[in-house]
Amino acid sequence: MLVISKFRAYVGILLCLIASISPMLKVPFKGSWNLYQLDSRLFFITYGMIAVCLFFFVIRRLAGFRLMVIVLFVWYFLCIGAVYFKVNNYFNFKLADKLLAKTLHFQWGWVVLFLGIVFLLFSVKSTKVVKEIN
Template sequence: MTAKHYTSLLGVLLVIVGGMCPMLRVPILGNWNYWEIDTVLATIVYTLCAIALLASVTRKQGLLRWCGWSLLLMLVLTLTAVYFKANDYFSFIPMKKLAAAAARMIKFQWLGWGLMFAGAFIVIVFSRKYKAPFQTLR
């Protein structure tokens, strides 16, 4: 395996580790990781990570690139869904200012999100095919 395959493996491992880090701080319930935010999205992301690990080991650059873009798409989808859900979570409270104050109590923990996005970007960048600069033509 070459250095870019190892770097792709590092990117996938960053996504996995980032998903286990705290991503949300809910006041009474504590810190939530990716699995506690939504189990269906977490299952999809971890399945994509398993496919990306397999693609990196078997040197399937196209599949690895597809997994990287799919991971990035799922992370953006999850981040927007969590943002809108956190702002809408207390909509049952009839007073708007109290509902907005309660929604501001939910805090994002950016270490987990950052690791996951960095890992997805690393997978995308290092899954490109590179030609050797001084390769001779046959």
């Protein structure tokens, strides 16, 4: 039987929503970019997954909620990898790519998103059902 900690789930969802407006990448002369400004496809896929997690949470399908949170956890690392490789191989010109990689810096928004996903991940736990025989 799956049991959910509603407080952890609410905090996780709130942190994931806060991460949508927090800076993800610092770009010189342009300022800080959030996930939507980095890549709109990554933004919509990520927040589509968060919306599906929220849907499963609301209708109390904890197995689906747990599965989507695990998928979201894996997707987070794929997102970081995609942004990292996009920054380091943007121009396909070695000198320009190294220069660009040294000027762009990851920001604290990635940490907020990761904490939100970890809160969601640890909000569901499995317990054993004990039947009493009278």
